[in-house]
Structure formats: structure tokens, C-alpha cells
Amino acid sequence: VQLVESGGGLVQPGGSLRLSCAASGFTFRYYAMSWYRQAPGKERELVASIMGAGDSTNYADSVKGRATISRDNGKNTVYLQMGSLKPEDTAVYYCNARWSTLFDYWGQGTQVTVSS
Secondary structure: OEEEEEOOEEEOOOOOEEEEEEEEOOOHHHOEEEEEEEOOOOOOEEEEEEOOOOOOEEEOOOOOOOEEEEEEOOOOEEEEEEOOOOHHHOEEEEEEEEOOOOOEEEOOOEEEEEOO
8 A cells, every 4th residue: 555645845825735645555436535734743633535436525624715635536646735825734744545444544744834
């Protein structure tokens, strides 16, 4: 199983970015996919999630209206589009695939830094 995140980097406040997570080694369409983030000194928190068919999404209050999670089951990839970025969005962003407590996978993370 592999989850490989990409798209992180340094972004100015107010800017936008798109994170991607390429999955392999499991039946992607069966899994709920999520993005989490962890800022220095803070606990990991859920940012957004999307169910297998892509018909149901959920967002943290802190990113509602600024983030869109989507998935392409043909490409085994999940995306997180974020805009109006704030310094408090600075964190390592992790991709998660979950089918049950037994089938719960994590990527290695990608750093997002929002700073001028």
C-alpha cells in the first residue's frame, strides 16, 4: 500500500494550492479518503473527507468555504484544493485511506507553509 502526497510548498497568504494523493496497493474506490494536517505542537486534525463514490464530503469548520476535496477513482487519486490560505493553515498535510479500523493507511505527508 502506498499513499504519495504532492503539491505542498510555500504559499503567500491569500493564495491557493492543490494537494494530490496518489494511491496504490488497494481497491481505491472502496475507501473513504481524507486529508488531515498537523501543525507544530498541535494534534493531527481532520481537514476534509470524501466517501468512496465521491458523493459525500465533510469539512472541518476551519476550512469550510475555502477547501474542496475531490477524487478520481479512475486515477486512484484524491485532491484537496484550498484557497484564501492563512498562516494558520501551515502544517504537514497527510492523506488517509480508511475502510475500517483494520484497513487504515497514511501517507508520509507534505509540508504546506503559508507565509509572506
